[in-house]
Amino acid sequence: MTGMKIEKISGKGVYVAGNDIDTDRIIPARFLKCVTFDELGPALFYDERFDTDDNSKHHVLDKSEHRGAQVLISDANFGCGSSREHAPQAIQKFGFKAVIAESFAEIFHGNCTTLGIPCVMMEKADRELIAEIIASDADTDMIVDIEGLKVICGNHVFNVKMKDSAREAFLAASYDPLDTLLVARSAVEETAKRLGYA
Amino acid sequence: MGKNLYQKVWDDHVVGQLESGQYQLFIALHLIHEVTSPQAFGMLKDKGLGVAYPKRTFATVDHIIPTTDQSRPLGDDMAEKMIQVLSDATQEAGIEFFAPRSGSQGIVHVVGPELGLTQPGMTICCGDSHTSTHGAFGCIALGIGTSQVRDVLASQTLAMDPLKVRRIRVEGTLSTGVTAKDVTLHIIRMLGVNGGVGYAYEYAGSAIENMSMEERMTVCNMSIEGGARCGYINPDQTTFDFLKGKERTPQGAEFDSAVERWKSYASDADASYDDEVVIQAAEIKPTVTWGITPAQSISIEELTPDPEAVEGLDKDLINDALSYMKFSANEPIKGTKIDVAFIGSCTNGRLSDFEAVAKLIEGKHVAANVKAIAVPGSEKVDVAARALGLHKTFEAAGFEWRLPGCSMCLAMNPDKLVGDEICASSSNRNFVGRQGSPTGRTLLMSPMMVAAAAIEGQVADAREVFGLE
Ligand code: SF4
Numbered sequence: 001m002t003g004m005k006i007e008k009i010s011g012k013g014v015y016v017a018g019n020d021i022d023t024d025r026i027i028p029a030r031f032l033k034c035v036t037f038d039e040l041g042p043a044l045f046y047d048e049r050f051d052t053d054d055n056s057k058h059h060v061l062d063k064s065e066h067r068g069a070q071v072l073i074s075d076a077n078f079g080c081g082s083s084r085e086h087a088p089q090a091i092q093k094f095g096f097k098a099v100i101a102e103s104f105a106e107i108f109h110g111n112c113t114t115l116g117i118p119c120v121m122m123e124k125a126d127r128e129l130i131a132e133i134i135a136s137d138a139d140t141d142m143i144v145d146i147e148g149l150k151v152i153c154g155n156h157v158f159n160v161k162m163k164d165s166a167r168e169a170f171l172a173a174s175y176d177p178l179d180t181l182l183v184a185r186s187a188v189e190e191t192a193k194r195l196g197y198a
Numbered sequence: 199m200g201k202n203l204y205q206k207v208w209d210d211h212v213v214g215q216l217e218s219g220q221y222q223l224f225i226a227l228h229l230i231h232e233v234t235s236p237q238a239f240g241m242l243k244d245k246g247l248g249v250a251y252p253k254r255t256f257a258t259v260d261h262i263i264p265t266t267d268q269s270r271p272l273g274d275d276m277a278e279k280m281i282q283v284l285s286d287a288t289q290e291a292g293i294e295f296f297a298p299r300s301g302s303q304g305i306v307h308v309v310g311p312e313l314g315l316t317q318p319g320m321t322i323c324c325g326d327s328h329t330s331t332h333g334a335f336g337c338i339a340l341g342i343g344t345s346q347v348r349d350v351l352a353s354q355t356l357a358m359d360p361l362k363v364r365r366i367r368v369e370g371t372l373s374t375g376v377t378a379k380d381v382t383l384h385i386i387r388m389l390g391v392n393g394g395v396g397y398a399y400e401y402a403g404s405a406i407e408n409m410s411m412e413e414r415m416t417v418c419n420m421s422i423e424g425g426a427r428c429g430y431i432n433p434d435q436t437t438f439d440f441l442k443g444k445e446r447t448p449q450g451a452e453f454d455s456a457v458e459r460w461k462s463y464a465s466d467a468d469a470s471y472d473d474e475v476v477i478q479a480a481e482i483k484p485t486v487t488w489g490i491t492p493a494q495s496i497s498i499e500e501l502t503p504d505p506e507a508v509e510g511l512d513k514d515l516i517n518d519a520l521s522y523m524k525f526s527a528n529e530p531i532k533g534t535k536i537d538v539a540f541i542g543s544c545t546n547g548r549l550s551d552f553e554a555v556a557k558l559i560e561g562k563h564v565a566a567n568v569k570a571i572a573v574p575g576s577e578k579v580d581v582a583a584r585a586l587g588l589h590k591t592f593e594a595a596g597f598e599w600r601l602p603g604c605s606m607c608l609a610m611n612p613d614k615l616v617g618d619e620i621c622a623s624s625s626n627r628n629f630v631g632r633q634g635s636p637t638g639r640t641l642l643m644s645p646m647m648v649a650a651a652a653i654e655g656q657v658a659d660a661r662e663v664f665g666l667e
Pocket residue numbers: 260261305306307326328543544545603604607608625626
């Protein structure tokens with residue numbers, strides 16, 4: 001399924017502060033016991049959101065004003081740790097369509113891209129300003145403009161960065177590479193033969 | 199200008215460039231396990247696709263398997279279902295499955311090398327970040343997500359951007375009591391958890407060249423914890439000697455010609471690198487993590503860091519970590535009481551790890567309040583260790599000798615920390631909640647240091663506990 005072009009994402013934002021937020025925190029290992037990804041949304045950040053008796057810890061994601069947010073904002077090295085695609089899957093199934101952070105761990109970034117979740121890099125001061133804006137009005141509309149490399153939040157416009165290949169893939173609707181990988185069947189066969197793997 | 203191994207293996211396996219600008223890379227060896235791969239078969243089915251090269255994929259189970267009772271059906275229904283789904287899917291696709299009790303089951307990164315499936319010059323993928331382990335043989339070994347597992351199953355290829363290469367030279371001789379684990383923890387401490395983003399790490403230098411294959415695997419295993427996409431070591435005689443006679447390596451004359459080909463992948467003497475770091479082996483000490491990332495480590499002789507001594511982001515990171523760990527600043531790590539000791543995982547669950555520890559713990563006993571477990575990384579490791587009687591030594595010292603699996607490296611099987619227990623662990627991740635309790639605490643260290651901590655009941659200097667000179 002080569003998906004739809006992804007040029008802009010708009011919606012409310014929510015800021016989950018923290019550097020080095022690893023995939024174990026995004027989705028604790030016990031939720032990896034599944035044979036499809038369908039049920040992962042509610043498990044997002046579970047141990048940050050709930051105590052061991054499943055009582056809410058009133059995490060920012062569970063504040064009523066943030067319900068339905070589509071843009072997740074965090075800090076440096078977001079998604080580090082394991083390669084589990086369960087992490088971006090949970091983010092997507094929870095309802096997020098884009099992630100903004102200082103930087104992203106590589107495998108996580110690749111997984112997000114394949115799933116059609118743009119990972120956008122933004123300076124700390126700008127993220128802090130957005131956090132303030134959202135804190136004073138959670139309903140502030142945000143637009144993540146993949147084409148223009150900008151994020152609009154209320155009256156503010158921020159310049160952001162993206163990995164070129166990912167950005168191009170969103171604009172060309174080629175972020176899920178499977179179809180293109182299947183095109184070169186005969187070249188793949190030749191490579192396999194040449195290397196003795198056939 | 200010559201080429202480094204990364205460039206050679208990459209050039210050899212590139213099928214072509216994709217419209218997106220990425221490259222299509224042929225994958226020589228694909229390993230799958232029950233946690234990240236069953237979903238990929240579902241994705242293929244949805245698209246009406248089959249598996250293109252089933253003979254280039256091998257499956258096993260490791261994460262969810264219990265280490266006490268592996269009789270089927272497993273006590274945990276969901277775990278049983280995951281194995282069943284993988285077993286059915288691989289059977290249908292014609293993929294070989296190293297099932298429990300097949301004699302070849304184990305942690306995927308232990309199994310590939312010990313069977314000789316992992317060979318120099320290969321591109322290797324697995325839906326698991328510690329795939330970097332296989333780089334020890336001179337491979338580009340990449341952890342991938344489930345959608346990419348799907349891509350590899352369907353096409354035997356991946357869409358990839360090329361990486362930069364940083365050579366990390368560890369020069370000189372390691373001091374007594376300093377192991378490959380300490381080397382890798384030291385590197386991560388120096389370069390940071392995201393120092394390697396965008397890079398493949400080439401580990402070189404005399405200290406690396408002098409390591410056994412199992413030690414090299416320990417180093418490459420944790421490349422990912424330093425943010426590198428993969429890590430590798432140039433293949434040499436040590437590599438070839440290890441592979442000779444393995445179940446799945448070429449035999450006889452074919453082996454000799456394979457060695458010639460394998461040699462050609464090693465980095466040329468005049469290869470260029472995007473970056474280089476030199477580390478003096480003599481400076482590396484037994485290292486222990488005090489925080490919640492593998493870079494938050496200190497030598498056994500040091501104190502926990504002082505957040506007041508640094509500014510900005512670092513201050514926050516240190517404060518967060520100390521508060522999670524319930525440690526104070528400027529405290530010696532030595533003497534920290536532990537509750538659990540774990541020797542195992544794809545980092546340190548190989549035969550040589552247990553051999554090294556067995557020698558030291560003979561005649562000693564685990565402290566009264568410590569639960570100590572030793573978990574072989576594979577059925578083959580278990581059999582070999584038993585043949586040497588190592589399990590007896592461990593048991594006599596008060597360790598439980600378990601069945602093979604990932605065990606307490608992560609919390610997907612019954613082996614878990616309880617409450618805020620502290621675990622001295624030979625695994626690779628000390629993340630918040632990693633070992634199964636949301637408040638559990640992990641101190642990463644070498645197997646020898648875990649053994650020392652188990653015996654003393656507190657973090658200790660293995661050199662003192664075992665009288666190493
Ligand atoms: S031992 Fe730990 S790191 Fe290695 S594959 Fe298993 S869970 Fe992953």
